Amino acid sequence: MTMELNSEKDQPIRRRSFLNYFLGLSIGTFGGSAAYAFAKYLFPPAAIGAESGSETVRVMLAELPIGGSKIVRYKGEPTVVIRVSEKQVHALSAVCTHLGCIVKWDGSKRLLVCPCHAATFDVNGNVTAGPAPKPLASYHTKITPDEVIIGEA
Numbered sequence: 001m002t003m004e005l006n007s008e009k010d011q012p013i014r015r016r017s018f019l020n021y022f023l024g025l026s027i028g029t030f031g032g033s034a035a036y037a038f039a040k041y042l043f044p045p046a047a048i049g050a051e052s053g054s055e056t057v058r059v060m061l062a063e064l065p066i067g068g069s070k071i072v073r074y075k076g077e078p079t080v081v082i083r084v085s086e087k088q089v090h091a092l093s094a095v096c097t098h099l100g101c102i103v104k105w106d107g108s109k110r111l112l113v114c115p116c117h118a119a120t121f122d123v124n125g126n127v128t129a130g131p132a133p134k135p136l137a138s139y140h141t142k143i144t145p146d147e148v149i150i151g152e153a
């Protein structure tokens with residue numbers, strides 16, 4: 001008889017303990033996530049590369065067929081690398097100068113096309129159509145026998 005009373009009394013305490021544990025875990029997880037997001041806001045990784053000014057990015061030529069392109073991150077920004085010919089490569093910011101959508105290379109038209117409002121840019125980044133107010137930023141490239149180095153003249 002005494003055993004049953006104890007087990008009945010224990011039940012709510014265990015449930016309460018579990019709920020307290022679960023509530024604490026939820027608050028801890030939420031707090032940790034918020035702190036991480038705030039820290040990323042205060043110290044964005046892009047700012048580190050942009051401040052150094054010496055950042056380079058290497059792309060293997062094997063990954064870049066003639067007429068093809070590849071999106072890489074350069075100085076914290078999406079950058080499109082276009083292989084125009086055997087020895088000619090362009091690297092341009094892939095961020096549209098209109099409202100910041102990411103442009104894509106259309107090899108058949110030889111244009112960069114913005115999917116948001118249809119702005120187009122030539123292989124040098126110049127605006128050829130649409131609402132974009134400025135050309136895309138262009139970066140130095142150097143071709144070696146095996147790779148393209150973005151950010152090196």
Ligand code: FES
Pocket residue numbers: 096097098099100101114115116117118119130131132
């Ligand atoms: S964001 Fe590219 S055309 Fe509007």
